[in-house]
Amino acid sequence: MLNVDLARLSDDIFEEIHQAFLEFAVIFFRNQTLTPEQHKAFGRRFGKLNIHPTYEPLPGHEEILAVIKEKDAMHNIGDTWHTDVTYLPEPPMGSILYAKEIPPYGGDTLFANLSMAYDALSDGMKLMLEGLNAVHSNAYLLGGKHGNEDRNQTRSTKLREDRRQELTAVHPVVRTHPETGRKCLFVNQAFTQRFENMTIDESLPLLDFLVRHASRPEFTCRFRWTQGAVAFWDNRCTYHYALNDYHGFRREMHRVTVNGDRPL
Ligand SMILES: O=C(O)CCC(=O)C(=O)O
Numbered sequence: 001m002l003n004v005d006l007a008r009l010s011d012d013i014f015e016e017i018h019q020a021f022l023e024f025a026v027i028f029f030r031n032q033t034l035t036p037e038q039h040k041a042f043g044r045r046f047g048k049l050n051i052h053p054t055y056e057p058l059p060g061h062e063e064i065l066a067v068i069k070e071k072d073a074m075h076n077i078g079d080t081w082h083t084d085v086t087y088l089p090e091p092p093m094g095s096i097l098y099a100k101e102i103p104p105y106g107g108d109t110l111f112a113n114l115s116m117a118y119d120a121l122s123d124g125m126k127l128m129l130e131g132l133n134a135v136h137s138n139a140y141l142l143g144g145k146h147g148n149e150d151r152n153q154t155r156s157t158k159l160r161e162d163r164r165q166e167l168t169a170v171h172p173v174v175r176t177h178p179e180t181g182r183k184c185l186f187v188n189q190a191f192t193q194r195f196e197n198m199t200i201d202e203s204l205p206l207l208d209f210l211v212r213h214a215s216r217p218e219f220t221c222r223f224r225w226t227q228g229a230v231a232f233w234d235n236r237c238t239y240h241y242a243l244n245d246y247h248g249f250r251r252e253m254h255r256v257t258v259n260g261d262r263p264l
């Protein structure tokens, strides 16, 4: 959206932003200058803020996740098609990501629209998914049995030492968006482990298909960051994927995440 200052919002502009957010599922703002307090205040207009259960927060700001990749780091955060924190019983409704320091090239973020993806499935597939639930877990972030330990060590944003337990939640594979009423696919590549009452091996082929389907270019957009840009995505009906293609450069983003409700 153009000519909006997120630090100073009238109620009218706020309502326009809310409407655009529901219509487009991800919206972008350039050239913002937000203090951490202003960033949080914008998020709070949409709901209570989430404290990330697994990653260390920005020092002094429990409700801000600093998504950092240092110059010499190998891995970034978010280089899979995912919806944020779906291993909570009530996953966030949205995330507000603010570019603090961007590399001279690369580091774009891709977004995919999961209601468009759902609509494009065949009637037979929709019918099959209707009653299915899936198990979501943060095991992917914790590493260990998933062989991700190395990744964690080379990520610049660290895991909380006091929160190393596995968190899991069960959600419907197809959810109805609480505000738009649209149906959306709700499984992802990072956190969805398997379908409920099925093994991982049994689940993977269909999960793979669904992620490949939902991330078809037709359902996606790609954002090229500039310093001070903000992306605000509807975490109930989108995926995103952070490209790790800027080796040797530092990138720092701040994320405020707004709590959501239980997927139905
Ligand atoms: O760094 C990015 O562009 C996105 C990272 C990510 O997945 C997130 O902040 O939720």
Ligand SMILES: [Fe+2]
Binding pocket: 078, 082, 083, 084, 240
């Ligand atoms: Fe993310």
